[in-house]
Amino acid sequence: MNMKRLLAIIIPMFVVLFIGMGVILYLILNQSSPANGAQRDDRSDLKKEVVVFHDDQTFITNLKDSDSYLKADISIEVESEKDAEVLNKNLHKVRDRIISILRDISEDDMKRSDIQEILKNRIKQDLQETLKIDTIIGIYFNELVVQ
Known part of the structure; x- marks a missing residue:
């Protein structure tokens, strides 16, 4: 019975932890994207010699x-x-x-x-x-x- 109670607590904690990590990863990856859903121009990332x-x-x-x-x-x-x-x-x-x-x-x-x-x-x-x-x-x- 103790094992069932322990799993009932641990499994939701892992689910919340993975969801939280997913949200944080999503925010970090989209932070470098332009605002307002504009498409990124990959050529702007390359530094052109002038x-x-x-x-x-x-x-x-x-x-x-x-x-x-x-x-x-x-x-x-x-x-x-x-x-x-x-x-x-x-x-x-x-x-x-x-x-x-x-x-x-x-x-x-x-x-x-x-x-x-x-x-x-x-x-x-x-x-x-x-x-x-x-x-x-x-x-x-x-x-x-x-x-």
């Missing part, structure tokens, strides 16, 4: 149909050192394409509030097409001056 390519020479060109000049210092962010080497090996093409894009801007264009974003998008798209790479993360202006 390299900033910068030509030491600034870009100076005249504006379209104008006597004014545009001076720009640009950095290009790519995904790896290999991609930066592609930019460096093709520096002549990079500079030519950027100068062509900047020369096509008028004084009125420069007055637009979104001109920097427009230029960034044009430069990025053009370089990706010209160099046949799709690893450009961003284009950044360190300096953009009209004189």
Whole structure:
């Protein structure tokens, strides 16, 4: 009789213990998941290498149909050192394409509030097409001056 009473106490304790461990394990595993049931993007867990390519020479060109000049210092962010080497090996093409894009801007264009974003998008798209790479993360202006 004592054995039955002992089992009646021990078995519910183990059931409660296992349920509690299951709940704790569930909470720990789901703590690293995004809130609101959003799906996790496993690619975000991988740290991407980011390299900033910068030509030491600034870009100076005249504006379209104008006597004014545009001076720009640009950095290009790519995904790896290999991609930066592609930019460096093709520096002549990079500079030519950027100068062509900047020369096509008028004084009125420069007055637009979104001109920097427009230029960034044009430069990025053009370089990706010209160099046949799709690893450009961003284009950044360190300096953009009209004189």
